[in-house]
Amino acid sequence: MYLLKVFSIVAITSAINAQFRSGSCHSRLTVQCSCPPEWQLWGNECYRLTPSPHTWDDAKSACQDMGGKMAAPRSLEEMNVMVELARKEHSTYRAWIACNDKEVEGNWECDGQEGSEPFLAWYAGQSDNDKGNQDCVRITVTYNDRMDDVSCDLSALAFCVRRAACTHSLIQLRH
Template sequence: MMALRHFLVVEILLIYFMNGCSNATNEVCKTSIGASTQDWIKWGDNFYKVIMEKMPWLEARDACAEMGGVMVTPKSENEGRFLAGITPFSDNTRHFWINCNDRLVEGIWECDGKTDIPYQAWLSIEPNDYGVLGEDCGVAYKGGIRWADSPCSFQLHAVCKKPVAVLHL
């Protein structure tokens, strides 16, 4: 019984801090946990939220972090197809930022902070660092199906992702 109680306390604290609760009363924290998935779409083991406001790559990355998530990088073709279904952008390309960049070293791409990228969906001529502005940030085209590189200063949409936190009572 004591072990189960300890497990529940640890799990509640984990959810508490994952959802940005700190220096709060339990009631406020419960509200934050409930509201933390508002407007998020559950798929598999994650929640996803489409950011409809266009912004540069760094701002999009930071906006996702402020919501307790990360900017999405599709991990499979299935996830890419799922993203294609939830990105209702008005432009025909339905493109958005992904959490990939080669800002530190040109040609060495990092996705989610790692250079070992098991799944990649680059268009056949991408990444190519085309143009005078340079293209150091990743973007998903066709709603997540294919990737390209783009100048980080461009104003694009983003999709945030965070793991599903399960509370067992």
């Protein structure tokens, strides 16, 4: 009886393995991500604007208080997603991003982009440090949804980002 059970298990396991090797069954990894209310999903991250304007330093804290951090786009595609979000909520938006040159004038640093050249999509003629002490970056509709350097003490909304809650699952596809 024992040998019959062992033989049955071996036979079933062999049949399953043969089925997978034959190409008639495939597995696919699926990922589903979601964001908390008021956050917008893009890729595996969630974006939103602060509800009220802040100075640059206070905006960083406001993003942290909402469970994220101030965002710094890493590509034109990501920046366009952020701009669309801002345009939906505020037609005349001005919003901080996590880029500054506080340490060394003209040496722009963006949070999350350490060790690489930061992504900066300036409006024509920017960055100009026009009035001196323009050490923080915002994206604004006034400058065609491009970046502008301004005083960090001005008030603006801020782009915030956080990781999305993602689940991974393996599904079996049979052909």
